[in-house]
Amino acid sequence: MATLLETCRIAPPPAGDAADQLIVPLTYLDMRWIHFIPIHCLLFYEYPCSKVYFTETLLPKLKQSLSVTLKHYLPLAGNLVYPLNTDEKPVFRYVPGDSVSLTIAESSNDFDEHVGNHARDADQFYDFVPELPPVKLDESNYQTIPVIALRVTLFPNLGICVGYSYHHSIGDWSSIVGFIRAWASVNKFGGDDEFLTKQAESSRPIFDRSVINDPIGIDSIYWKVIREIPLKLSSFPLPTNRxxxxxxxxxxxxxxxxxxxxxxxxxxxxxxxxxxxxxxxxxxxxxxxxxxxxxxxxxxxxxxxxxxxxxxxxxxxxxxxxxxxxxxxxxxxxxxxxxxxxxxxxxxxxxxxxxxxxxxxxxxxxxxxxxxxxxxxxxxxxxxxxxxxxxxxxxxxxxxxxxxxxxxxxxxxxxxxxxxxxxxxxxxxxxxxxxxxxxxxxxxxxxxxxxxxxx
Structure with missing residues (x-):
């Protein structure tokens, strides 16, 4: 059983020279995942610590490091903007003030049970998974869809679970793993200096969609098909009966x-x-x-x-x-x-x-x-x-x-x-x-x- 401790929003740090917004188009390789189910993952860490140490020491660091990391991953703090009744194509958009949902919880469950290899009831793991915030319809007839949500759960004196859910259209496994590893690095070293070293230069994300060659306009071909399908995000598949x-x-x-x-x-x-x-x-x-x-x-x-x-x-x-x-x-x-x-x-x-x-x-x-x-x-x-x-x-x-x-x-x-x-x-x-x-x-x-x- 998990007890909710806090729900907050984490934004990238403000930057005085930042543009009003960042727009990242979807390539055809992104579009094909728009109607795919969200991806849910959990990382369990064996790290005995008290609730007091977690809330007073670890949690502030996690929030700060997440904010710093999002500075390098701005589209994750933004939304998928999905147009309705228009020929425009969807885009990922970040505007200053956008943020990521972070949920903090505590669990009294058996930590060893969750990290075991034996057959375990699949339903119990959803206590540690964040739900993506709901889709919003704005006044311009666009739907805005958050692309990632995070949840950190403490097992007092036993361990910590970091859970995340993300919309597959924002990135593949390579991309999301890169983000989680960057957040972990920033948290471990207390800043992004390690992440920004020349040795780590190849890990800094590139969002330039022009590197995807699309001379015949496959994105337009895909969009004609995708726009005819109602957009709805699936909820957790409970009960799984598995x-x-x-x-x-x-x-x-x-x-x-x-x-x-x-x-x-x-x-x-x-x-x-x-x-x-x-x-x-x-x-x-x-x-x-x-x-x-x-x-x-x-x-x-x-x-x-x-x-x-x-x-x-x-x-x-x-x-x-x-x-x-x-x-x-x-x-x-x-x-x-x-x-x-x-x-x-x-x-x-x-x-x-x-x-x-x-x-x-x-x-x-x-x-x-x-x-x-x-x-x-x-x-x-x-x-x-x-x-x-x-x-x-x-x-x-x-x-x-x-x-x-x-x-x-x-x-x-x-x-x-x-x-x-x-x-x-x-x-x-x-x-x-x-x-x-x-x-x-x-x-x-x-x-x-x-x-x-x-x-």
Whole structure:
């Protein structure tokens, strides 16, 4: 149970030479996420401190450091401005006085329960997630939509949870992880000097949308589709009727999985830790289902691809926004659940990465049509997605309390099944997989997952 202690707004520090407002257009890579559900994440830190120390020492620092960090991330303090009944396109807009919602709470829950790996009731985690403030309709017939909200929860003498919710259109995982890590750095070092050093120059966010090449006006093509869909933000998916559990693939497990694939497919390239991990989880997930499925039904695995370095011209690594393509594995059910299912999955995903993700001529091929695909074709599709990425290590964000004990991505509680993926906080070189499933299916998955690792 969480008790609300304070709700406040944190604004960037005033700047005398600041412009009246900052307008950041949406590229087509941002627009495609406008109707997507908000992303909810939690970072749990094992940091025993009293309530008095938290409120009198830690909390003022967190507020101050957040304000300083927002100076470098002004669009996060602003809103998505969504026009109604007009041909104008949406923009992100910051005006002086805009701010971010920060909620402070205290919890009497069992901290160890939340940072465990075993199956736990998924609903209980929503005590620590901030809700995005409501959409507002202004006098000019525009909707203004806050893009991020934050919540910090104290477990007295045990730890701290930092939770955040954000609108996917403002940025991808790389962008938001960069913001959280910047806030942590400013808080730890008492200012932004470390963040602004030459060594950290590549981490300073770039909001210049001109780096996204759009010669044929894909943003206009997307907007014609998007504007016909009523804008409404989803609430928490409660009750979820699910449990959450974490599964760790240690360095040795990953090596064994790679060896297994390469023994069967010695000429296969792109047999990465990502490939073998998601392939193994995908096959275990499909096998854990109890429903009857026709042999020839396609099973899909869908994953995002950061295309910053994969397109021509390349986009700077510190570009803040969405810069995502996608990859997909497609395999008939009977092949995926068969004895060679894991190797077949790894080969399929590895080839898709080679031929699509790592091919600058293919990675965004047909992107102008992505928003116009007949949505009826997606009804009934059997798919598993993935959220997060071990490439961008969010759990290493250190507010001065050390690395996070646990990262939970709550967005995988949504209607469609998805897994979370990050570096393991407990196993050097390992990867951590999070799943949210009905309890019986979770038990079946856990048994299949453990059995398959007994080489």
């Amino acid at each position: 449990v959450r559990a974490t599964f760790i693939l240690h360095r040795a497990d990953i090596k064994n999985l790679k060896d297994l694939v390469l023994d069967k497919k010695p000429d296969l390239v792109q047999v990465s830790s990502f490939v073998v991990t998601v392939s193994y989880v995908w096959t275990c997930f499909v096998k854990s289902g109890e429903e009857l499925v026709d042999d020839d039904v396609l099973e899909l695995f869908i994953f995002s691809v950061d295309v910053r370095a994969r397109i021509d011209p390349p986009v700077p690594a510190n570009y803040f926004g969405n810069c995502l393509g996608y990859g997909v594995g497609k395999i008939e059910h009977k092949r995926l659940v068969g004895d060679e299912g894991f190797v077949i999955a790894a080969e399929d995903i590895a080839l898709d990465i080679k031929n699509r993700a790592n091919n600058k001529d293919q990675v965004l091929k047909g992107v102008e049509n992505w928003m116009s695909v007949d949505t009826k074709k997606s009804i009934g599709i059997r798919a598993l997605g993935v959220s997060g990425s071990p490439k961008f290590d969010l759990a290493s964000a250190d507010f001065g309390w050390g690395k996070a004990k646990k990262l939970e991505i709550l967005s995988i509680d949504g209607e469609n099944y998805s897994m979370s993926l990050c570096k393991s906080t407990d196993s050097d070189g390992g990867l951590e997989v999070g799943l949210s499933l009905p309890r019986e299916r979770m038990e079946a998955f856990a048994a299949i997952f453990a059995h398959g690792l007994k080489y």
